[in-house]
Amino acid sequence: MTDETVAQNAHEDGSRACLVTGASGYIGGRLVPELLDAGYRVRCLVRTPHKLRDHPWAGRVEIVQGDVTDAASVARAMTGMDVAYYLVHALGTGRDFERTDRQAARVFGEQARRAGVRRLVYLGGLTPAEVPERELSPHLRSRAEVGHILLASGVPTAVLRAAVIIGSGSASFEMLRYLTERLPVMVTPRWVHTRIQPIAVRDVLRLLVGCAKLPPDVSRAFDVGGPEVLTYLDMMQRYASAAGLPRRVILRVPVLTPGLSSHWVGLVTPVPAAIARPLTESLRHEVVCHENDIERYVPSPPGHPLGLDRALALALQRVREAQVVTRWSSAAVPGAPSDPLPTDPDWAGGSLYTDVREREADVPPEALWRVVEGIGGENGWYSFPLAWAVRGWLDRLVGGVGLRRGRRDARRLRVGDSLDFWRVEEIERGRLLRLRAEMRLPGLAWLEMRVDDDGGDVRYRQRALFHPRGLLGHLYWWSVSPFHAVVFGGMARNIVRAAARAQDDEGRHDRDPAATGHGASG
Structure with missing residues (x-):
């Protein structure tokens, strides 16, 4: 006005x-x-x-x-x-x-x-x-x-x-x-x-x-x-x-x-x-x-x-x-006087550590989303399997859930689903998956995966977020951050690669119906 x-x-x-x-x-x-x-x-x-x-x-x-x-x-x-x-x-x-x-x-x-x-x-x-x-x-x-x-x-x-x-x-x-x-x-x-x-x-x-x-x-x-x-x-x-x-x-x-x-x-x-x-x-x-x-x-x-x-x-x-x-997301807005606001200063809300990864994906957004929604459980986490396994064992040693829970469905997720030592906190089908950590941690952690399509320019965006509790929480983040390039960087890279391979496989099957077994009895 x-x-x-x-x-x-x-x-x-x-x-x-x-x-x-x-x-x-x-x-x-x-x-x-x-x-x-x-x-x-x-x-x-x-x-x-x-x-x-x-x-x-x-x-x-x-x-x-x-x-x-x-x-x-x-x-x-x-x-x-x-x-x-x-x-x-x-x-x-x-x-x-x-x-x-x-x-x-x-x-x-x-x-x-x-x-x-x-x-x-x-x-x-x-x-x-x-x-x-x-x-x-x-x-x-x-x-x-x-x-x-x-x-x-x-x-x-x-x-x-x-x-x-x-x-x-x-x-x-x-x-x-x-x-x-x-x-x-x-x-x-x-x-x-x-x-x-x-x-x-x-x-x-x-x-x-x-x-x-x-x-x-x-x-x-x-x-x-x-x-x-x-x-x-x-x-x-x-x-x-x-x-x-x-x-x-x-x-x-x-x-x-x-x-x-x-x-x-x-x-x-x-x-x-x-x-x-x-x-x-x-x-x-x-x-x-x-x-x-x-x-x-x-x-x-x-x-x-x-x-x-x-x-x-x-x-x-x-x-x-x-x-x-x-x-960290524009998907929702605060609803009470105590909520953080977008215009609050950067130093408000306590410490927040982030690890941000982004990759261009030469695949349709739906192909990339299928890989994102299928993550975890039998499908794995697309990077350094030993590191994920060790983190799961350590979590079980201190009374956590570890990686033993797997996932409810191999292909689809819904809000509230357990996913190894994560829980699905938010899902916008085809666009956003946010997981909240349920492993034993000196703080709160989330893993956010997003598929963005800007007029055919498809990008995969990934953010790991950690809100530490006390000095131990800060020490924990700095002790594991040297491994993030391998774990989270490899994860972003391999998710995009997996989507590309799946898209190539689908293209070959379309060109050769016999490869899928269809038409063999025709």
């Missing part, structure tokens, strides 16, 4: 309209479908519209291209809106991020007032009441300043102040995940003993949606958090338990300053240093809710707010069950 038609379409169906900034980000990308499900019309203001292309809701929203620092584009986006969500910040953009945040908040508030917007909603950071704002970390100081600017805009504003958000893809959660998974013994700075009140991403989204209906006389900040107050160290140990990891050994080193800590986090995790530094600096301060007034306006349903263990379980479940289809 073009910018010129935005104003004309405002209020056509009489429903409340919401503007969402930051829709290509972590919270914004999850808030949009929640608003749509709640019956709101949604417009998104984004700098790069194509980033929203792969979202399942992209066709249900209006999109305005622009920047929150540009008054003209913000004014255009505000036209006809009832509620405007401010979910952007300049964290990680450089040393001037405070100035950029200040300018953007002023533009947003001014244009909202001029457009007659009835409500602003902003998700900021939880700050300690006993610490003067000038002494806060630059990150927290900037988030607090943005809240003040929006509250002073003349438009009724709800500022939700949250600490660590628990959900796959959240920068704070990803830092927690990587630190805990990669280091069974950790040398940590003083801030691991800082008290924190984390909140599940589902509760954050529930409160953001609920704020759209706040009475017009409510314009204030609200502290929001989960039901537990604990230290960062407690969170690490609880994460280890939820992920099935041994209890972590923590060695505290008081000399690790926030600056040194950010470099340490950068070495251990893939979270960019420009993001890790302000996050670690913020952990100097205790961030605990001092009030729960939001409950009067947006009451919690039964079971909410979620406790840490439940929030961790949901985040980890989404990685295990949904990450394959949202990261």
